[in-house]
Amino acid sequence: MKPYGRAERVSGLIQQALSEILLKSIKDPRLASVSITGVKMTGDLKLARIYFVTSGHFSSREDAAAGFRKAHGFIKNSLARELELRYMPDLEFFYDESIDYGMHIDSVLKRLHNEHEPDHPTTKEE
Template sequence: MKGSPRSDRIRGRIREVIASHLTRNIQDPRLHLVTVTGVELSRDMRIATVFFTTASGPDAQADALKGFESAKGFLKRNAAKDLGLRYMPDLRFRHDDSFDYGARMEKMLKEVLTDDQREDDHGESDDAPEPS
């Protein structure tokens, strides 16, 4: 959903500020190798959902969620200072499944292509006329 220019700007700034604090100020090992991929704001700008990915598997996702919940107050307080907003939205954290979905689709497409190539290779050798 397309928001107003102001909400788009705030979403981008929240993403930048949280990503910056993750790399510079957060020492929690659960949040290493975490990438902030985006932020969605509710219409009233009271809730900011922060999307993230991890370099590891599902266990790392659960650990990262726990790490974010632990660091939520710190992130909100410091983001509010950095952004200069009158009201800082409440932060919620969610794993971004879009990258996993894209990787699964790419894998499926590659499998279909290799299956088609195998069928073409077999089809050509079976249907090809024998040399005389």
């Protein structure tokens, strides 16, 4: 059994190529602070779900989604030239909420830790 299937290999190639395209070829300011966090391919390789995050403000996710909608054709053509796949999958872009969720869990844990921490540390005298 292969450790990685074709879908996983194509996902990695798309993620790498798309990151380079965003860095070098896309001039849309809405996509300037976007990072690709993952690509999930369907088993038949006809659809690529691309997950992204923005390093800007919380509201910029809608701006980034609009930027991806506008640049969709350019991105797909650029990926097709770069990857030379027999069939270029359709692309869907989704905001990756896992980082926001992780930051929320971290803040909850810190708050709980601070609530249960004594006001003054006690020292043991021997």
